[in-house]
Amino acid sequence: MSLLTKDEYESIAAHQDLPTGAFIDGGYRPAISGQVFETVNPATGALLTSIAACGVEDVDFAVEKAREAFDDGRWSKMHPSDRKDVLIRLCKLITRNARELAVMESIDSGKTIYDCETVDVPETIHCLKWHAEAIDKIYDQVSPASDDHIAMVVREPIGVVGLVLPWNFPLLMLAWKIGPALAAGCSVVVKPATETSLTALKVAELASEAGLPRGVLNVVPGGGAEVGEPIGRHMDIDMVSFTGSTVTGKKFLSYSAESNAKEVVLEMGGKNPAIVMDDAENLDRVAAHVVNGAFWNMGENCSASSRLIVHKDVKAELLERIAHHAKHWNVGEPLDPETRMGALVSEGHYNKVCGYLEQAENVLIGGKAEKGFVEATVVEVPGNDATLAREEIFGPVLSVIEVSGFDEAISIANDTEYGLCASIFMANAKRAIRGARAIRAGTVTVNSFGEGDITTPFGGYKQSGFGGRDNSVHAHDQYTQLKTIWIDLTDDEDEAVD
């Protein structure tokens, strides 16, 4: 994808039609209460538009429509290859609208247009396409039951699903959830984050244009208490999949327990370690990975490498190289294609990150924060007990912890309530693999930073995750339930029934 100039992106932004309504039952509509909330561009503070501020009555209406759609089978029982065709058409429409979606995402979230154009939008299409293609390629099972029986183990769509989304990857997290949920045949009610509702609404509109039957994909914008909690507590929602903070994620377990014991899948926070041992090869390359892991998406990433656990013998050289690479992560206007770090998502979040920066006693690199933008920052912490080493900052702040050996590094890596991702940089392959096995995290990368790809399950151990995984065929499991169909093959005379 060739990028445009900043002026050209600004011109697209200035002439865009932004969605304002909730998208329920195949069309836009205002909130039943008539209320709206304002959404602003965090990079400029400018008002973008006002969006329907939905509440419990809108959730009820969306769930009613989703239930109707599920029960009459307009999607859940559609022939798998036809379902696939609809989702492939959606991918084509997203591709046709890619530029508009990238600009919308950037102005709504503060993310760079560079990332939106090269990662968020293409990965969204890739994800939806991958799950669409899987629809007519996944088989059920026949169990090894006795010769007198056939036992089929089949997966059925779980029903009406609530999807509660974060603001850091608005489009991509939507795709991670609706891709497998729609592929499975579910109907969904999506709650985007308040800060970033625009692209989810636009995708729902495109899905309708692609032929997705009405009521199957509903997007209900509004606050966590007003829309998120009613989704969590709804008696007619069969399952909720959530991505966001650990504090909020845990609430969904209570909501479920206090309502209909719906299934809950949680993808939550992280304080992910990057371990660099003294035998790591090519420290310049290692530094590039560490910097990318810590500062990509302004560190607003649950899988960000926010703890650098480095062997004392390579620390000085590694930090020198990190300083060199961090210079390429320039802070600037998100719509400038040269910018690599845009604005943090909101004033409130910026203030939170600044609060953490104020606690830093030894800033090694960066540290500047101004009007919603924060520079790539590296701080030395006295140990893994420091607040900056324990709490998820969700900003471009990397905390450095020095160690003297491999076992110490692994022990510190595991000394966290989280367990989402980790990376290990070292030449000794046997030890690296032992380390990857010893770290209690859902994804461990060796000699690189990353989250895997669409083919690999993504989710956390400990307080980073619960109940299932995003991505890969395993993501489909969340949105289905297993049924056993047991068929007796014996004839009447075979049975010894008195």
Ligand SMILES: NC(=O)C1=CN([C@@H]2O[C@H](COP(=O)(O)OP(=O)(O)OC[C@H]3O[C@@H](n4cnc5c(N)ncnc54)[C@H](OP(=O)(O)O)[C@@H]3O)[C@@H](O)[C@H]2O)C=CC1
């Ligand atoms: N793991 C991850 O990917 C993410 C982690 N975070 C972490 O969370 C911190 C706080 O960010 P925040 O946006 O508040 O994240 P939250 O976890 O609070 O928000 C995630 C989603 O949950 C909704 N929500 C909020 N409160 C409730 C509630 N009581 N019941 C049901 N749904 C609710 C939010 O709605 P609304 O937008 O209206 O608040 C949003 O749609 C960040 O600083 C970061 O550390 C944040 C985002 C993603």
Ligand SMILES: CCCCCC/C=C/C(=O)O
């Ligand atoms: C292209 C891969 C992007 C992965 C982003 C993973 C982040 C998840 C989250 O923050 O919830």
